[in-house]
Amino acid sequence: MxxxxxASTEPLHPAARDALLSALDAGWADPARLYGAARRAQMLLEQARADVAEVLGARPDEVVFTSSGTQAVHLGVLGTLNGRRRVGDRLVTGAVEHSSVLHAAEEHERGGGTVDVVGVSRTGRVDAEVFARAVSAPGTALACLQTANHEVGTLQPVEEAAAACQEAGVPLLVDAAQSAGRLPLPRGWSVLTASAHKWGGPAGVGVLAVRKGTRWRSPYPQDERERRRVPGFENVPAIVAAAAALRATAEExxxxxxxxxxxxxxxxxxxxxxxxxxxxxxxxxxxxxxxxxxxxxxxxxxxxxxxxxxxxxxxxxxxxxxxxxxxxxxxxxxxxxxxxxxxxxxxxxxxxxxxxxxxxxxxxxxxxxxxxxxxxx
Amino acid sequence: MWRKRSGAGGETGEPRAEAVAETQAGTREPAALTIDALGRKCPIPIIMLADQINQVPMGAVVEVLADDPAAYTDIPAWCRLKSHAHVGSAEIPQGGWAIQVRRNY
Structure with a gap:
């Protein structure tokens, strides 16, 4: 064959396979506990976090691991809207975002929020000026823009959008699922999401990065894991493999x-x-x-x-x-x-x-x- | 799904997609030929249109009745690729659209 x-899923990178196999032996224990095997798992997890943060241009304490890119987007969109309720209920998004963004936006609308969708050109590119006008409207709580489109490959004007968002004081969620590890990430994001299996990591690992100073409140019940941002026990071996694949892919x-x-x-x-x-x-x-x-x-x-x-x-x-x-x-x-x-x-x-x-x-x-x-x- | 859209006018840069269909929706001219493609899935409505457009005189309008959502996007796109003119797309009472095309050559 x-x-x-x-673009649906990149085959597992050989570096990820090696890392996964050794981490299955070394990183199986609960990273939240205090005995030797647990501390080893926690060390592996934190090293993976530091590696991923470095490639993505984030600080390690801004990065958490989710169970998928979709979950990262859902948490990123709904958590930021939650944290900015007092500012307003307007969400601005591009018309060709991934379905995870659109479904989170529908959820926001069902809860009474408003959604403003910015159209695209024939080539699938959002018009940066129209996007800038949309985010400057009063009551805008969040704007979302992908780095690149998952179906046609067109790059989006993220840095222009980020400048407009900064001027308007609106956080920008950048969905980097298709470009993370392949292209340098645009600057100026407040929330960043990505998915490991798109860069040759295993399935079941997403990344959510929230910049220091960005208000964010979980839409889920309280949980202690992943800086209280993502519920549930971390898949440490898969996260270690995801980090190895990201490093290798970025180097290549x-x-x-x-x-x-x-x-x-x-x-x-x-x-x-x-x-x-x-x-x-x-x-x-x-x-x-x-x-x-x-x-x-x-x-x-x-x-x-x-x-x-x-x-x-x-x-x-x-x-x-x-x-x-x-x-x-x-x-x-x-x-x-x-x-x-x-x-x-x-x-x-x-x-x-x-x-x-x-x-x-x-x-x-x-x-x-x-x-x-x-x-x- | 979406209630509000920014940039529907395509004021800057390239003409925004869908703008033609949106702004002209509702206009309906007398048609020289009506093709009933209701219940047919794409690409059949477009194949029917391509087959029959030469049956009308130059400058005349062909109307395609279609209810496959793909036809709403694809017939205007076909017009662009084939240098015919998309006159407009109007919703019809039985569900679907009357999508009008002017023969250009």
Missing amino acids: VYLDA AATENARLSALVDRVRTEVPRLVPDVEVVGDPVLRLPHIVTFSCLYVEGEALLTELDRAGFAVSSGSSCTASTLRPSHVLEAMGVLTHGNVRVSLPRSVSEGDVDRFLAALPDIVRRIRASLGVR
Whole structure:
């Protein structure tokens, strides 16, 4: 199988596998206790925290580990809104944020809060000036913006948004799930969220960083773990592995990004040349190094995924009728681009030039056959 | 899902996505041809449109009735890719939209 779905989950980094196996033996005990094995677990946990904090540009005491990136976003959004109730109940967010942000926003609306969604351009980029105006409205408690879009790879104007938020005195939550470890993090965030399995760590580890001085109150019942921010017993071995993967990925990023980005450029150029009636979406330049998305006219997304799978290629799609949803991706909708026949190719670190060549060789005939089956000439 | 939107006018930078459909929603011109794609899933409504648009004279309007949410986004996107004009999209009483397209060539 040629795996081209790194944006869903990056395969475990070898450095994470090694770290996980040794931490299963050394870090299994309860880090909150005081005997030897417990102190060892606590040391491993705090070393992982320091490592993650360093790569993300945070202080160790600002960083806590959650059970997923989604949980980090839910806690980040709802906890900050909770802490700023006296200021107001307005939440500002981009239209193409991850569903975890949108679902937290819906929860906020159900509780009586208001949500202001800032639209995006055809390439999926939030307009920084519109975002700045939105956060300057009175009663704004929190603004949310992703570093880069998970479906089309477009980078967002986070530093401009952060400057506007600072001027307005509004905290900015930055969802760095797709870029953490791969690209330097933009400055100016108040709350930062990320997910370890996107950078080659194990599943089940998210990161929530809350800057000193940002008001935050847990939406959950009181718990002693993780500086009272995240309930439940820490998965120390997985956290240690996540930190190892983040360090390794960040060290490799300079060389790996250039390699992956060149392959993405190749897909962006070749797919429209090889397949008629294709729209490549997302920003061609202001983008993540490893994600490229295109839509094929007159093709059903599910049929495309099924045929690509049969030919040995794992990709994902934002089309409706895929991933058990009947609505097309909110990202493609907000961009106003074709939602059917959609394919997202996202390159993992293990991908070779030959894998991309094989994908480009297989795609045209698959699209042709699906179109023929629908009577399209 | 969302009640308030900022930037719907697309005042700066690139034209904001959806702006065309939103601002022109409600306009409905006399159509030279109506294609009933109700109950059909994308990409079928678009395939029907592509098949039949040449049946109307240049400059005339084709109206596609569709209730797949994907069609609401995809027919205007098809117009952009194929250099036809999206006239507007109006909600229809039976659910779905009448999405109007002007043949440009």
